[in-house]
Amino acid sequence: MPFDTELSQERYRVAIIGGGPAGSACALALAKRGVSDILIIEAGDYTQFRIGESIPPESLRVFQALGMDQAFLQEGHAPCYGSCSYWGSNKRGYNDTLMNPLGHGWHLDRCKFNRFLATQARDRGVYVLTHARLKGSAPATGSGFVLHLALGAQASQSSARIHADFVVDASGTRAVFARQRGSRKQSGLPLVCLAARFAIIDPENQRSSLTHLEAVEHGWWYGAYLPDDCLLLAFYSDAATVKARRLHQPEHWMGQLANAVNSARFIHHTEPLAGGILSFSAPSYCLDQLCGSNWLAIGDAASAYDPITSQGIIKALANGLSAAHVISGQADMHLFTQTIEDMYRHYVVFTDFLFY
Ligand SMILES: Cc1cc2nc3c(=O)[nH]c(=O)nc-3n(C[C@H](O)[C@H](O)[C@H](O)COP(=O)(O)OP(=O)(O)OC[C@H]3O[C@@H](n4cnc5c(N)ncnc54)[C@H](O)[C@@H]3O)c2cc1C
Numbered sequence: 001m002p003f004d005t006e007l008s009q010e011r012y013r014v015a016i017i018g019g020g021p022a023g024s025a026c027a028l029a030l031a032k033r034g035v036s037d038i039l040i041i042e043a044g045d046y047t048q049f050r051i052g053e054s055i056p057p058e059s060l061r062v063f064q065a066l067g068m069d070q071a072f073l074q075e076g077h078a079p080c081y082g083s084c085s086y087w088g089s090n091k092r093g094y095n096d097t098l099m100n101p102l103g104h105g106w107h108l109d110r111c112k113f114n115r116f117l118a119t120q121a122r123d124r125g126v127y128v129l130t131h132a133r134l135k136g137s138a139p140a141t142g143s144g145f146v147l148h149l150a151l152g153a154q155a156s157q158s159s160a161r162i163h164a165d166f167v168v169d170a171s172g173t174r175a176v177f178a179r180q181r182g183s184r185k186q187s188g189l190p191l192v193c194l195a196a197r198f199a200i201i202d203p204e205n206q207r208s209s210l211t212h213l214e215a216v217e218h219g220w221w222y223g224a225y226l227p228d229d230c231l232l233l234a235f236y237s238d239a240a241t242v243k244a245r246r247l248h249q250p251e252h253w254m255g256q257l258a259n260a261v262n263s264a265r266f267i268h269h270t271e272p273l274a275g276g277i278l279s280f281s282a283p284s285y286c287l288d289q290l291c292g293s294n295w296l297a298i299g300d301a302a303s304a305y306d307p308i309t310s311q312g313i314i315k316a317l318a319n320g321l322s323a324a325h326v327i328s329g330q331a332d333m334h335l336f337t338q339t340i341e342d343m344y345r346h347y348v349v350f351t352d353f354l355f356y
Contacts, residue, residue, distance in 0.1 A: 003045070003122065003130040005152065007160055012127075013037040014327060015147060015164035017134045017177050019046075021313050022299025023170030024117035025320025026327075028066055031124035033328045038126045039164070041149060045130040046115035051195055051234070051280055053110050053226060054080060054211050054310040057102035062317045068120050075116055078107040078209065078227040085213040086262050096210075105310075107211070109227045134171070135159070137180050144294055166327055169297040170320065173304050178287055178297040188284035188348060191306060192242045194253055195234035195278045200225075202269035213308070214263045218245070218256070220308070221263040231270055233263065236282070236307070253277050282307050284351075286344040290337040298323045303344045306351060315343070 014030060016023040019042030027038050063069035081104050082096030097104045122128045129151075136148040144165040151158050169177035175185065200207070212223035219237030226232055235247065235256055246252045250272075257264050286303040290296060299316035319340065325331035 001122075003042075003118065003128045005129065005131055007129065007151075007162065008127060009037075010161075011037075011163045012039040012165070014039070014166045014168060015145075015162065016040045016168040016170050017147075018042065018169070018171035018299075018301070019044075019118045019121075019128060019130075020114060020170060020172055020299065020316065021117060022301070022316035022320045023168065024114070024121045025062075025066060025317040026168055026170060026298060026323045027121040027126040027128075027320075028068070028117070028124060029321045029324030030327060031121065031126050032067060033324060033330075035324075035328055036125065038121075039162070040118065040121065040126060040128045041132045041134055041147070042118070042128065042130050043133045046111065046118060048111065049197075049275070049278075050110040050114060051193065051232075051278070052307065052312060053108045053224060053232065054105065055108060055313050056105045056310060057097050057100045059105065059314050059317070060102050062314060062321065065321055066120075066317070071120065072116070075112065076227060077109060077113065078225065080105040080107045080211060080224070081209045083211040083213055084208070085215075087213070087215045090262070092262075094210075104209075107209075107224050107226055108313075112227075134176050137167070137177055165294065167295040168323060168327070169295065169301045170299050170316075172300040173281070173283055175287060175297060175301040177295065178289070178301060181289070181292055181295065183287045183289040183297070185283070185285040186288050188351075189306065190239055191236055191282040191284070192239050193234050193236050193280040193282050193307065194242065194247050195232060195280065196250075196253065197226075197273040197275065198231040198233065198267055198270035199273050200229055200231060200269065201271050211310070212263060212266070214260045216256075216260045221257070221260045222308075223263055223266050230273060231266055233257070233266060239281075242279075248277055248279060250277055284347075286341060290340055291333055296323055296326065296333065296336070302340050303347075305344075305347050309347070309351070311347075 019040040207225040298319035
């Protein structure tokens with residue numbers, strides 16, 4: 001069943017900006033607590049490719065808490081048994097899930113996963129509005145917020161204005177609502193990801209169920225086989241290097257790949273998929289203000305980590321779950337934001353220790 005593209009009412013108890021993992025998890029958890037009149041405002045329509053696919057075994061615990069672990073397991077995402085890395089030498093290192101009591105992690109079909117989460121929320125009575133973008137917001141007279149939305153695909157856009165008693169910013173690294181409230185990102189490292197997808201043309205191709213990492217002079221390579229029978233290869237570096245080496249251009253990207261002997265072998269017996277080199281910014285930061293009167297930020301809107309940690313999706317889901325406790329009056333807002341800040345501080349100490 002398709003999602004909604006028109007508003008059904010003008011006033012909502014909770015409006016969630018962004019229907020990614022954080023927004024859908026929050027909506028689902030709120031609906032399970034009996035909160036009604038929840039609206040997800042999602043700019044996309046769950047048909048476009050999304051990057052970010054490795055999740056650890058511990059994700060199962062969050063799926064259980066959200067009451068959707070069995071439904072998730074039936075979705076057919078690919079098992080991931082850990083990672084294999086070449087970190088500064090040709091000596092191969094493993095970090096596997098063999099001893100993990102929860103079993104393996106997964107390589108997700110991310111577009112399908114996001115759609116699945118939003119469907120879970122919709123099936124619990126959440127109103128999921130796609131092709132809807134938050135443009136502006138202001139405190140309403142009395143309490144809550146007035147939200148200004150652009151509706152519809154670009155060629156046929158209209159605008160709308162709604163009232164929300166409580167707003168959750170789950171808009172990812174755009175942090176669109178929080179920034180409208182004056183929050184600023186306290187940044188860490190700016191990172192750029194240049195990714196390409198390849199179709200596997202040899203049916204005998206031995207597909208690894210590990211995440212592959214290889215450090216090279218100007219950054220690192222990431223490789224994973226995805227459930228839709230394609231290979232994802234991505235190079236991570238800083239913006240200055242990407243610009244200077246023109247790595248957006250396929251021939252330079254391929255030249256860079258040729259230097260990474262352990263990653264380059266993956267493209268044998270594959271064909272590049274349409275779309276060329278896709279560019280993503282992957283900043284690390286925490287907002288200086290994570291909440292205010294009748295609003296809070298979760299997931300990447302609140303804090304974003306380096307993708308090498310594979311923690312972004314599980315953190316987004318867990319934040320969504322905790323936010324639902326806060327909004328339904330079962331947990332303290334201050335404790336919630338303090339936990340996000342503490343986790344970010346730990347992440348900074350951990351990555352500083354690893355890389356520098
Ligand atoms: C290159 C890269 C690779 C990554 N790899 C991994 C990985 O392997 N494993 C992992 O765990 N994490 C990974 N991450 C991080 C992970 O993708 C994020 O942490 C996770 O998606 C955060 O979920 P979220 O719901 O907070 O935000 P998002 O997934 O970004 O969702 C935000 C949603 O808000 C919508 N939106 C934005 N602006 C508006 C607006 N104005 N109005 C309405 N809707 C709006 C967007 O369309 C989007 O659907 C990666 C990130 C990057 C950049």
